[in-house]
Amino acid sequence: MGRHSEALRRLGRPVTRGREEILRILEESPLPLSSRDLRERFPDPKPDAATVYRNLALLSSLGLVRTVALHERSRRYEAAEGENHRHRVVCRSCGRIEAFPARKCDLSRVEEDIRRRFGFTVTDHSLEFFGDCPECRRKGNKG
Amino acid sequence: MGRHSEALRRLGRPVTRGREEILRILEESPLPLSSRDLRERFPDPKPDAATVYRNLALLSSLGLVRTVALHERSRRYEAAEGENHRHRVVCRSCGRIEAFPARKCDLSRVEEDIRRRFGFTVTDHSLEFFGDCPECRRKGNKG
DNA sequence: ACACAGTTGCAATAGATTTGCGGATGCAAT
DNA sequence: ATTGCATCCGCAAATCTATTGCAACTGTGT
Numbered sequence: 001m002g003r004h005s006e007a008l009r010r011l012g013r014p015v016t017r018g019r020e021e022i023l024r025i026l027e028e029s030p031l032p033l034s035s036r037d038l039r040e041r042f043p044d045p046k047p048d049a050a051t052v053y054r055n056l057a058l059l060s061s062l063g064l065v066r067t068v069a070l071h072e073r074s075r076r077y078e079a080a081e082g083e084n085h086r087h088r089v090v091c092r093s094c095g096r097i098e099a100f101p102a103r104k105c106d107l108s109r110v111e112e113d114i115r116r117r118f119g120f121t122v123t124d125h126s127l128e129f130f131g132d133c134p135e136c137r138r139k140g141n142k143g
Numbered sequence: 144m145g146r147h148s149e150a151l152r153r154l155g156r157p158v159t160r161g162r163e164e165i166l167r168i169l170e171e172s173p174l175p176l177s178s179r180d181l182r183e184r185f186p187d188p189k190p191d192a193a194t195v196y197r198n199l200a201l202l203s204s205l206g207l208v209r210t211v212a213l214h215e216r217s218r219r220y221e222a223a224e225g226e227n228h229r230h231r232v233v234c235r236s237c238g239r240i241e242a243f244p245a246r247k248c249d250l251s252r253v254e255e256d257i258r259r260r261f262g263f264t265v266t267d268h269s270l271e272f273f274g275d276c277p278e279c280r281r282k283g284n285k286g
Numbered sequence: 287a288c289a290c291a292g293t294t295g296c297a298a299t300a301g302a303t304t305t306g307c308g309g310a311t312g313c314a315a316t
Numbered sequence: 317a318t319t320g321c322a323t324c325c326g327c328a329a330a331t332c333t334a335t336t337g338c339a340a341c342t343g344t345g346t
Contacts, residue, residue, distance in 0.1 A: 152313095157312045157313070158312075158313095159311080177302090179301095192302090192303085193303085193304075193305080196302090196303060197304090200304095205294085216301070217301080218303095218304090
């Protein structure tokens with residue numbers, strides 16, 4: 001019973017295999033995963049896709065999982081690690097993704113501006129960089 | 144014959160109604176639009192959805208249009224205005240979006256770090272803020 | 287072990303993109 | 317203005333991702 005179960009129980013939600021596995025898999029992955037990626041990494045028997053989506057929605061609403069929007073067709077998910085978050089670099093031509101912890105990410109001034117100008121209370125942000133990875137640059141891929 | 148036609152012609156692509164309209168509509172919109180939004184704003188006769196997608200893909204590969212990835216089911220698009228770009232705030236509960244020009248957006252240090260650590264040449268980035276808009280906060284919506 | 291609320295698999299849907307194809311259109315050279 | 321060719325466009329069908337209804341099943345507290 002890892003801290004995953006703890007967290008779920010604390011939030012008053014039944015602890016099920018699907019939920020524990022999702023949290024474990026996401027936590028072990030250095031990159032955000034799509035629902036499909038996630039299902040593939042499940043040990044057999046694999047859960048139904050609908051179950052994966054439902055659990056991702058739940059975990060996400062509980063704040064245990066965070067969705068990541070890259071410019072892809074499907075959404076990706078990553079384990080939410082408290083206040084810490086990550087930023088990412090995506091290669092425009094091969095799609096390779098690198099993630100790195102957002103150390104000293106200080107956007108508080110911008111968030112303050114936002115509060116003043118729009119009245120929005122900012123609770124989160126996502127920052128992604130796009131460009132070309134070394135391999136693609138060498139091969140001269142143009143996208 | 145606006146500068147839209149110019150840009151397309153310069154890039155050696157036929158100037159068609161669909162393309163001119165897409166560029167015009169996106170440029171007039173303060174917010175990024177989905178393919179559907181775009182089609183709805185077309186004066187009749189409205190183009191087929193497939194045409195809109197194909198043109199968006201083309202304009203995007205030519206660098207005239209930029210895709211925006213919010214945490215939604217569909218992608219959004221905005222007019223690419225040279226070096227200038229925008230950041231956005233999205234309300235978690237009603238989806239309302241506000242966009243604002245990224246003045247003095249200096250992420251060059253981060254981009255330099257990325258080049259050193261991963262070898263990626265960063266050409267672009269996107270920064271989105273998520274939170275609650277004043278109305279939803281007042282109504283006490285929780286998501 | 288029991289009772290209930292909350293889950294899960296499965297099948298059916300919904301919504302967003304993409305693709306194949308034949309007819310129409312933009313554009314450069316007559 | 318006409319012609320030729322490359323490139324589009326609309327239409328229908330196909331893909332994919334994500335969501336929903338339903339009946340059977342599991343997690344939890346008693």
